[in-house]
Amino acid sequence: xxxxxxxxxxxxxxxxTLLEVxxxxxxxxxxxxxxxxxxxxxxxxARGEILGLAGESGCGxxxxxxxxxxxxxxxxxxxxxxxxxYPRTRVDxxxxxxxxxxxxxxxxxxxxxxxxxxxxxxxxIMKMGAAELRAFRWTELAIVFQSAMNALNxxxxxxxxxxxxxxxxxxxxxxxxxxxxxxxxxxLVGIAPxxxxxxxxxxxxxxxQRAIIAIALALSPEIIIMDEPTTALDVxxxxxxxxxxxxLREQLGFSVIFITHDLSLLLELADKIxxxxxxxxxxxxxxxxxxxxxRHPYSYGLLHSFPTIRGPRRNVTGIPGSPPDLRAVPTGxxxxxxxxxxxxxxxxxxxxxxxxxxxxxxxxVACHLYNPELHPAGAxxxxxxxxxxxxxxxRSKAS
Amino acid sequence: xNALDQLQTPSDARPDTPIMEIxxxxxxxxxxxxxxxxxxRAVHAxxxxxxxxxxGRATALVGESGSGKTTIARxxxxxxDPTSGxxxxxxxxxxxxxxxxxxxxxxxxQLVFQDPFSSLNPVHSVEYHLxxxxxxxxxxxxxxxxxxxxxxxxxxxxLTPAEQFIQKFPHQLSGGxxxxxxxxxxxxxxxEVLLADEPVSMLDVSIRLDILNLLLRLKREEHxxxxxxxxxxxxxxxxxxxxxxxxAGQMVEGGPSQEVxxxxxxxxxxxxxxxxxxxxxxxxxxxxxxxxxxxxEIPSLINPPTGCRFHPRCPxxxxxxxxxxxxxxxxxxxxxxxxxxxxxxxxxxxQPPLLNLATxxxxxxxxxxxQRKPETPDTKENA
Numbered sequence: 001x002x003x004x005x006x007x008x009x010x011x012x013x014x015x016x017t018l019l020e021v022x023x024x025x026x027x028x029x030x031x032x033x034x035x036x037x038x039x040x041x042x043x044x045x046a047r048g049e050i051l052g053l054a055g056e057s058g059c060g061x062x063x064x065x066x067x068x069x070x071x072x073x074x075x076x077x078x079x080x081x082x083x084x085x086y087p088r089t090r091v092d093x094x095x096x097x098x099x100x101x102x103x104x105x106x107x108x109x110x111x112x113x114x115x116x117x118x119x120x121x122x123x124x125i126m127k128m129g130a131a132e133l134r135a136f137r138w139t140e141l142a143i144v145f146q147s148a149m150n151a152l153n154x155x156x157x158x159x160x161x162x163x164x165x166x167x168x169x170x171x172x173x174x175x176x177x178x179x180x181x182x183x184x185x186x187x188l189v190g191i192a193p194x195x196x197x198x199x200x201x202x203x204x205x206x207x208x209q210r211a212i213i214a215i216a217l218a219l220s221p222e223i224i225i226m227d228e229p230t231t232a233l234d235v236x237x238x239x240x241x242x243x244x245x246x247x248l249r250e251q252l253g254f255s256v257i258f259i260t261h262d263l264s265l266l267l268e269l270a271d272k273i274x275x276x277x278x279x280x281x282x283x284x285x286x287x288x289x290x291x292x293x294x295r296h297p298y299s300y301g302l303l304h305s306f307p308t309i310r311g312p313r314r315n316v317t318g319i320p321g322s323p324p325d326l327r328a329v330p331t332g333x334x335x336x337x338x339x340x341x342x343x344x345x346x347x348x349x350x351x352x353x354x355x356x357x358x359x360x361x362x363x364x365v366a367c368h369l370y371n372p373e374l375h376p377a378g379a380x381x382x383x384x385x386x387x388x389x390x391x392x393x394x395r396s397k398a399s
Numbered sequence: 400x401n402a403l404d405q406l407q408t409p410s411d412a413r414p415d416t417p418i419m420e421i422x423x424x425x426x427x428x429x430x431x432x433x434x435x436x437x438x439x440r441a442v443h444a445x446x447x448x449x450x451x452x453x454x455g456r457a458t459a460l461v462g463e464s465g466s467g468k469t470t471i472a473r474x475x476x477x478x479x480d481p482t483s484g485x486x487x488x489x490x491x492x493x494x495x496x497x498x499x500x501x502x503x504x505x506x507x508x509q510l511v512f513q514d515p516f517s518s519l520n521p522v523h524s525v526e527y528h529l530x531x532x533x534x535x536x537x538x539x540x541x542x543x544x545x546x547x548x549x550x551x552x553x554x555x556x557x558l559t560p561a562e563q564f565i566q567k568f569p570h571q572l573s574g575g576x577x578x579x580x581x582x583x584x585x586x587x588x589x590x591e592v593l594l595a596d597e598p599v600s601m602l603d604v605s606i607r608l609d610i611l612n613l614l615l616r617l618k619r620e621e622h623x624x625x626x627x628x629x630x631x632x633x634x635x636x637x638x639x640x641x642x643x644x645x646x647a648g649q650m651v652e653g654g655p656s657q658e659v660x661x662x663x664x665x666x667x668x669x670x671x672x673x674x675x676x677x678x679x680x681x682x683x684x685x686x687x688x689x690x691x692x693x694x695x696e697i698p699s700l701i702n703p704p705t706g707c708r709f710h711p712r713c714p715x716x717x718x719x720x721x722x723x724x725x726x727x728x729x730x731x732x733x734x735x736x737x738x739x740x741x742x743x744x745x746x747x748x749x750q751p752p753l754l755n756l757a758t759x760x761x762x763x764x765x766x767x768x769x770q771r772k773p774e775t776p777d778t779k780e781n782a
Contacts, residue, residue, distance in 0.1 A: 057574075057603045204696055205464075234463040234630050237696070239674035261604050264676040291678050305605045307637030309660060309672065310679050316637065318608035322573065 017086055018222060018255050019045040019068070020122070024081030026060070026067050029074070033327040037063040037076070039279040042353075045223065050249065050256040052270030052287065054263045054302065056323050060279040061259050065225045068257070069143055070125060070133055084122040087140065087222075138169055141223040142216035144209075147232060151212050152200040158211045159196030162186075165218045185214040188251075190244060206237035210244065217248070225257045230265070242269055264306050267291050272362075275299050278324050278334035281353060285363030293382070295356045295365035297339050300385045317393035333368070340388035345374045416490075417451035418624045419475070419508070419592055424448045424484035426470050430701065442700045444470045446648045446724075447484075452592055457618055457625035459639035459656065461632050461671065465697040467648040468628045469513075472596045475626065476510040477501055488592075506536050509585035513597040515577035519569040525553075525580055526565045532587035552583040556613060575606035582613065592624045593617070600629065611638055632675050636660045644668045647697050647708040649724065654734030664736040667709050707737070715740060 026038040037060045045051050053061040066072050068083050128136060145151040153161060162182040166173055173181070183193040189210040191203075200208055209229060216224050226245070230238040246269065249256060260266055266273055267287050274284040275298065283296040294300045301319035321338040324330055330337055336346040345368045353364040354371075356379065368374045380388075425448075427441040445467040452458055460468045473479045475486065477493070486493040488507060494500040512518040519528060529549045530539075539545040546565075553561035556579040569577055578598060585593055595614060599607040611634060618625050627639050635642050636656050643653040644665065652665040663669045698704055704711050710720040719739055728742045729735045 056605050206696065235632070235671060235676075236463055236674040262676065263604065264678055267678040268676060302605065303678075305608050307608075307611075307633045308679065309633045309636055309675055309677060316608055317612075318605055322575075322606075 016047045018047045020084040025079045035326045050270045052266040052273040053259045055276035059276040083125040139219045142221040144226040144229045146228045189214045227259045283365045289363045340392040419452040420487040425482045427482045452624040454624045455622045457639040459627045459635035459642045462645035466645040472594045508592040509590040510594045556583045594626045596628045652736040658734040665738050
């Protein structure tokens with residue numbers, strides 16, 4: 001029954017796509033060789049959804065997010081792919097119909113779906129010009145950066161920093177209206193409005209992070225990219241911020257791309273999770289499916305690499321080895337040197353993302369274990385995962 | 400090493416003699432006087448803390464930032480002088496003056512810092528970092544011995560092949576490798592006590608576990624007494640036999656880790672637990688993250704709240720909580736707490752019906768669909 005409900009939600013989400021990343025690849029042109037930071041990544045983000053990107057440092061999750069916002073500069077190079085954004089006509093706070101700023105720019109839309117309303121035309125972010133990008137960023141897509149300590153200007157009051165955004169993007173607003181909006185935003189994220197005249201150093205870490213979220217929300221964007229917004233915070237404050245994010249999402253209906261290496265936190269927060277390894281998505285699915293039955297050996301390893309607070313104490317081993325150098329990624333599946341299940345095809349052919357269990361069509365995995373032609377023994381069961389990982393860590397200790 | 404293995408005690412049994420005892424430790428950081436005739440002001444960082452460290456056992460100190468846990472570690476490492484209270488090392492009070500006494504003390508007690516990116520000197524190689532303590536403490540007398548010992552240290556912290564790491568500089572190492580070098584440097588002094596100040600909080604999740612397992616192995620094999628400081632309560636349960644919870648400079652709860660974390664008593668411990676990420680709480684039918692019972696932050700420690708410092712945030716605060724700090728109450732199984740709810744001093748084995756803020760939900764059964772085999776797999780291949 002619960003599953004039926006969940007599946008119903010999924011079907012609805014599919015018709016409600018907000019952002020579609022198609023075959024995106026990003027390289028860094030370094031002197032010592034080309035680093036393939038993001039490799040052929042495709043993913044969709046639905047309206048109002050929280051999408052989690054998880055993986056170890058250097059797996060390309062931040063690069064992917066910055067590529068979506070077109071924030072990468074040389075030596076980073078987007079080599080291929082498109083990111084389609086589906087703008088919509090919105091009714092803003094004052095009840096005025098606000099046409100998406102992106103579609104206001106007169107240019108031929110990349111993809112035209114003649115059956116649907118005009119507002120449903122997709123725009124390719126990768127093809128945007130400077131003016132369009134300026135209109136797109138912040139109004140449609142905002143970013144919350146990793147370190148709250150550095151993202152705010154230390155010599156400007158937080159109120160001024162919020163009003164600054166409004167001044168740049170909503171020139172029609174008067175100073176009083178801007179101030180009103182700033183006060184409203186502070187209240188929204190749970191900061192007392194009288195702190196509008198505070199400098200960043202007068203605020204605690206959690207309040208600074210809230211202030212940054214307020215700035216991101218200033219123009220009611222459709223998408224907010226959050227790059228490890230809570231890593232510098234304590235557990236209690238982290239929890240408060242996450243609760244705040246989910247509350248604001250319910251209230252304002254934006255979508256979130258949440259980047260973190262802490263999968264334990266993401267499982268509770270995100271609707272959908274994509275796990276990245278060496279620049280590719282190795283598994284994606286709803287957070288419940290991923291927690292309940294991870295398919296990829298790497299996902300299983302990540303899920304079992306943090307101690308839990310419930311139940312008896314058990315030994316946790318993690319994933320032996322370290323992520324590969326992205327200049328020389330192993331052939332075939334990049335995870336094969338660390339994988340406890342690696343067999344012949346893993347070094348030869350690259351697995352593609354495909355459905356592992358036809359009943360759960362949302363959960364995709366890139367692993368040969370789920371391909372009966374290559375692996376006729378069938379997919380491993382959970383106990384087998386645990387066993388293989390235990391023996392692998394024994395071996396790595398012995399060597 | 401084998402001899403040590405045989406000596407090893409089961410981790411649950413507590414050895415009789417502590418290697419280090421801390422009694423009524425207190426630290427005030429005086430502030431600059433703005434008004435010369437005004438009252439003297441100070442940051443009350445740590446108030447009246449007492450605990451002990453045992454060889455071969457780990458004690459975890461858990462709390463938010465600003466709770467004074469790092470101050471305690473730094474006092475134990477003698478980086479700060481305590482305002483009052485005594486530190487006993489092997490039964491002897493630690494001398495607070497004199498350079499030689501300090502050096503002798505640091506021979507036995509070493510500290511691993513939180514941030515491996517700033518605790519290693521970027522202009523020196525791994526070899527230099529490890530050779531300094533070996534020389535300073537007179538463990539080596541010539542170059543050959545030195546190289547031998549450095550290689551064995553690197554092997555002990557699993558930086559293999561050691562020959563390759565010896566000449567590297569910090570910028571050539573990853574965060575986890577740097578932290579291993581920092582641990583090796585602490586081990587070079589051959590200490591009996593290792594103070595680890597959030598050794599894994601700057602590291603990636605998958606590397607954290609490697610470092611924790613390394614410290615666990617060292618604890619077991621070398622019989623080190625460990626003080627493990629963290630804000631991640633799950634890792635305290637994993638790592639330490641004993642857990643102490645600090646709030647705003649006061650120790651509010653302590654006891655065996657299983658007891659403290661599975662059956663938290665103090666409302667603050669319950670708050671910490673309810674805030675910790677816990678995927679088992681995830682419910683597919685329900686969105687959102689639930690609520691926290693207490694909001695807010697650690698109060699200013701310049702004018703800390705009177706009595707129990709948690710009372711402004713505590714959902715169960717009573718009038719008496721504002722007046723004074725409760726006495727230590729034993730709640731059984733070596734578990735104690737400072738909270739009026741459980742009484743005021745003495746042993747309270749009969750607990751009042753509680754208010755559990757962090758009620759653990761029934762363990763969710765996995766649906767076990769992972770065991771089902773795919774029926775119509777996608778065979779598309781991509782070379």
